[in-house]
Amino acid sequence: MKAALLEAPHRMSVGVQPDPELAPGHVLVEVATSAICGTDVSIWAGKMPANIPVIPGHECTGTVARLAPDVTRLKAGDRVVLNPVTACGVCHYCLRGLTNLCLNGGLRGREVPGTFAEYVAVKETEAYRIPDNVSFAAATNFVGLYTVVYSQRKAPYIPGGKVAVIGQGSSGLLHTQLAKVSGASSVIAVTRSKWKLEMAQRLGADEIVPAGEVDPVERVRELTDGFGADVVIETAGSAQTIVQAYDMVRPGGAILQFGIGPLAVDGVPVQNYYFKDITVIGSRAGLAEDFDRAVALVASGRIDLEPLITHHFPLDEIQKGFEFVEGGGDGGTLRGVIQIGKEG
Template structure:
């Protein structure tokens, strides 16, 4: 691979859902000490991106330059980087942390006091290339396609949520929402040993996909008797609910359902990004000793586990990737990503532009 760089490269900038364009910007400087220059190959669009471009993400300001779900190839390494070489394929762990606060020192750097997310609060990877510290990159194993590797970052979030919720052998789990994160929560829960997994959504095509991925039941979230249906499907009896409810919607209706559906002493894990304050029946939380906790991103071990699961065949790329657009058509890719018939939409970065 040639190390000679063009004078300018392409970078996507999102100012609104109606204003997503390609900018020409200077090519990144050569990587500094312990840094790597990565040429992007595939970049995923996630729920955070669609919320952000609509101006509804509580932590991403417009305009922004997206790209945190990225598969790329090493273009150059800086001084001090000896375990990666030009041509190696990598995926990005996009949490940028201080490494000094109490949370970082305790190994919970996903909630670093100064956390910024590459491609959310900083210029991202939906571009021809980017420079990043070496410790933010993970090597892609041989035999894992670029399309499958594009699911590493999305899967790491459910792996972390499932681990944090305590899902294990014999667990009865309900997943609210069958978008990409919800479906990958199903995959992660199964891999953790869950005995029964019930998935809910309002879209028939997503429920059908959940069934294909191994859900024991896929139920209409809008059904008036949803909680009763889900309890029966979980198999614990009419008075028993789920040990863990993974709320991947995080709206008022889903949170209400989650509290009603979780068993006494169970856990409601908030996985989806809430648009704002949500009311919960606190008297039930207290009376039933329900744990309501949040899950943000992941740490190194979660990413490594996601890579292991994908390399081991836990899910196939075609199970979730439903469309791929070239970089020049990023606006179309964002529009497609909110369409009911789409799940994971990727943007392909081909050539230096």
């Protein structure tokens, strides 16, 4: 099969790789689209350890092409999205249902072969049917949405609450949409980017805060009667925005730390845990049930994934695609995808 191979940081080739083998319990998926996610870019840039040389990619949609004889959950021709993480099913955490914390798991395109390839073989339990009303390219966002669903399930106060979402990249926009759908009384979108604020508004944000023009902490306080937000969802992952979240949350409120920040952040006001009695919630990947919820949210038309895809590249131009995304895109970039199959 044709596939990309990351040979060294910043060096990708496209060539012929062995077809994946179809082990018992596995399905062979003909890849349609695989998105370029921030994690892929970190691996590509050598900032995140990986089993190089590796076929990169982990946010993937496609069609079930072949099944092992014992597969019962899926059939040939099913349109699916793949769980980006593998889990062993038998370790301490898997046995407790916490497959996102599997001791023997890995990320496709990092520890195990990835999805910038014509075919990928996965356990039948790692592929989820996607609704017909969403394109293969947009459906790569299910991988983001299931993590957003998982994290908001862990957050209190969203129904009826005032929710500030810092950062309006693809994850932030999904958080904005989901908080609104989940019954937040007010969703406040915070980012420097004007066009992302406009998109946030179109996707349901009640208030927008242009962080480059106003003090976002002050503005969120004004919008919450001086108290601060019931929940602050931090998706930008920068040291500055992480510290801002502590000043933006009301006493007794909660911070959902979704953005993958640096190892440690100076200036985190640890005393606020006591004096403001706040709750800080972490979140890593998600569970199988979160894919089911994500699919139901999109199938019912409550969440729109289509606007999040802004750029398409053919597999042969994957190097160009990564350089483009790593360089920050063209000022109107949310998500770029690599088009591998015929259908978008």
